[in-house]
Amino acid sequence: MHLLLKWKRERIVAVQPVNDFHENVASAVDRSVDCAARPIIDLRGVVKVYETPAGPFVALKGIDLKVERGEFLAVVGKSGSGKSTLINMFTGIDHPTDGEVIVADTPIRRLSEGQMAEWRGRTMGIVFQFFQLLPTLTVVENVMIPMDLAGMYSLSERYTRAMHLLEQVGMADDAHKFPATLSVGQAQRAAIARALANDPPIVVADEPTGNLDTRNAALVFDLFVSLAEAGKTIVMVTHDDELARRTQRTVTIADGRIVDEVRR
Ligand code: ADP
């Protein structure tokens, strides 16, 4: 009974429109603690071991990381240092071998796969280096997918909302094109519009400018800056030190550990 209630509470939190998100987390979870003071992403002693043919490989060696609500965090580090593995721990794309991951007051290991997909769709927008737009759908249809999957917004609202998001990223004129006809910069802007489909409080990006030229990288980065200004929590993996310097905090990963942290 207790667990069921708790799960229902978490669902209630998850389905609220994001404008009310913070208030509802506070009222649904614990009135005695100031919710705004709680980190929105909280990793405690996270270890990830991959089983490989050559034996176990420890990709994360005990990560403690808290991300505050509304923070813009850059994660940097050499290729193979564990950045994507780290991101996958709090998007729920993969599970830690040990440690605790709490996102938006939800200990995510308690979610089943089905619950996880729904929760992720409402809580997080994810942007990848290679966009991952579905090739057989138009741009606007791609942006509508997360709304369809999460059952957010009415059917008639979804199209209007998708067009509005495409306008915000300067892609309204390309809404009815197929992804293959877009430049890489356009494709990434469309992917950002898709990440924002359900107005998630958290936006996670794994090397979103890694495939872009300098001009498009700047355009895309500026979009993240404006999202941060609008109050989103942003975690961005990047190889670009100059871009990382424009965020509020940079953590450096080496060999599965956080080895440096700079606040600005
Ligand atoms: P980064 O994103 O910093 O380039 P990753 O997190 O992708 O690094 O990988 C960290 C380390 O874990 C690398 O050595 C990589 O080869 C290894 N690794 C990543 N995914 C797997 C997997 N599924 N199975 C085995 N090893 C993996």
Ligand code: MG
């Ligand atoms: Mg990576």
